[in-house]
Amino acid sequence: MPEVIESTRAATRWITRIVPAFLVGAVSYATFVLVGRVCSTYLINKRREVGAAVVILVLYFILLLLMVATYLRTISTVFLDPGVVPLGPRLEARRKFEFESRRPGRRGTDFDSRIYQSGPDLDPDSPGLELFYTKDVFICENDGRPKWCSECCTWKADRVHHSSEINRCVFRMDHYCPWVGGMIGENSFKFFVQFTTYTASYCALVLGATASSLRKQISEGTPLDAHFIAAIALAAFFGLFTFLMTFTSMRYILFNMTNVDALSSRSKVYQLAVHVPRGTVSTDKFSVVTYPLPKLDEQLNGRSNGVVENGNGASGAGIESGVGSATRDDLATRTFAILKTEPGENPWNVGVWRNWQTVMGTNIFDWFLPVQRSPCATHESHESFYPMGHALADVLARYGLSGVAGKDSDKAGVEMKELGRGNGNLDGRA
Numbered sequence: 001m002p003e004v005i006e007s008t009r010a011a012t013r014w015i016t017r018i019v020p021a022f023l024v025g026a027v028s029y030a031t032f033v034l035v036g037r038v039c040s041t042y043l044i045n046k047r048r049e050v051g052a053a054v055v056i057l058v059l060y061f062i063l064l065l066l067m068v069a070t071y072l073r074t075i076s077t078v079f080l081d082p083g084v085v086p087l088g089p090r091l092e093a094r095r096k097f098e099f100e101s102r103r104p105g106r107r108g109t110d111f112d113s114r115i116y117q118s119g120p121d122l123d124p125d126s127p128g129l130e131l132f133y134t135k136d137v138f139i140c141e142n143d144g145r146p147k148w149c150s151e152c153c154t155w156k157a158d159r160v161h162h163s164s165e166i167n168r169c170v171f172r173m174d175h176y177c178p179w180v181g182g183m184i185g186e187n188s189f190k191f192f193v194q195f196t197t198y199t200a201s202y203c204a205l206v207l208g209a210t211a212s213s214l215r216k217q218i219s220e221g222t223p224l225d226a227h228f229i230a231a232i233a234l235a236a237f238f239g240l241f242t243f244l245m246t247f248t249s250m251r252y253i254l255f256n257m258t259n260v261d262a263l264s265s266r267s268k269v270y271q272l273a274v275h276v277p278r279g280t281v282s283t284d285k286f287s288v289v290t291y292p293l294p295k296l297d298e299q300l301n302g303r304s305n306g307v308v309e310n311g312n313g314a315s316g317a318g319i320e321s322g323v324g325s326a327t328r329d330d331l332a333t334r335t336f337a338i339l340k341t342e343p344g345e346n347p348w349n350v351g352v353w354r355n356w357q358t359v360m361g362t363n364i365f366d367w368f369l370p371v372q373r374s375p376c377a378t379h380e381s382h383e384s385f386y387p388m389g390h391a392l393a394d395v396l397a398r399y400g401l402s403g404v405a406g407k408d409s410d411k412a413g414v415e416m417k418e419l420g421r422g423n424g425n426l427d428g429r430a
Ligand SMILES: [Zn+2]
Pocket: 149, 150, 151, 152, 153, 161, 162, 163, 167, 168, 169
C-alpha cells in the first residue's frame, strides 16, 4: 500500500475533498449548457446549423477527455507518487526522544535536545551522503556538506525543498495546489501543465461557442438564454485562471525554473561543490573539501581538525587546506571546490529546447499525453542531480578551473579510472 501524502492542515484537507465535487458540478453544468442548450436546442433545432454543432461537440468531447485524463493523472500522482524525499533514519530516534520527553515526569536535557533538534548529521558515514560526493557537482553549504533538512533528518539533493504544507522534502518542488489536492513537484508538474493547458482550451471553447450563440440571440431579438450567460461567466473565470497558470508554468519550463526558484530568481546565489582533481588546494578564491569526510576520531586527532584556513577566512567542518593527508580510503577520496554562482545565475538552464524536453519529454506524444513522467525525474546522471548548463562553465572559468573540473574534466576522469584500478575496495564510492 503506497504512502498517501496529504496536507498537515485539517482545513486544507477538507478543501481538497470538496474541490473535486465542485469541479464535477461545474463541468456537468458546462456540458448541460454546451451540449443541451447551445448545440442541440439552439444550433441544431432552432438554426439548423448541424455542421457547426458537430464540430463544436467533437472538439468539446476531445478536450473534456484530455482534461479529465490529465486531472486524474495529476491527482493520482500527487497522492501516491508526489516525489518526496525518503525520511532519514535519525528521524525515528528524534520522534522517540520527543515522545519520551513529553511524557509526564520526563524531561530531556538541553544537551539531548540539541542533538535531536539542530544541525546536520555530522557522522562522516551519514546515510545518503555518498549519493552526493559520487557526483561531479552538487549544491552545498559553506562547509562543503549538502544542505540538511532538520524536519526530515535527511540530506537535501539539488532543487529539493521542504514543504511545510505536507511536512516533507519534495524534489523540484513547485507549489501546493488545492485544485488537485496536493504538492506539485517534479513527478506531477508535467501532468499539471497538461491539465491547465487542456482546461484553458476547454474553457475557451465553451466561452467561444456560447458567446457566439448569445450574440446571435441578441441580433435575432429573441429572448436570451440565462444559462448562456452563466456558462460564459463560469468559462471566463476558469479560463482566465488556467490560462495564467499555463502561461506561468510554460515560462518556468522554458527557463528551467520552479515557483520556488522564481521567488528569488534575480538575487539567488547557488553554492556548488565541483569535483576537481585530487591535490587541488584551497586558494584565496575558493575552499576545497575532500570526501569521504574524516572520521570523528581523525578530526579529534588533528586531521585539520575539520577546519580550513584560507584567504577568505572561511572555515567549516571537513574542509582541508592541502594535500597529503594519509587518512582512510585515501585512494577513494574525491575533492570538491566550493564555488559560487553570480546572483541570478541559473545553473539548471540548459537552453530552451533541452529545458522543454527535460520536463515534457523527448517525443510529441509525451508532450500531449499524460502517460510518461518527466525525464528529469529519473535522476540518472552521474554528473549531477539535474543537468547543468553554461552557467557551470562560466563559474569554472571565473575561478580559473576550466578544463580541470566539471563534467568535461579529463583529469578528474583519469583520476577516477586510476582509482578503480588501484583499489579494488572502493565501497562503491568512486
Ligand atoms: Zn524536509
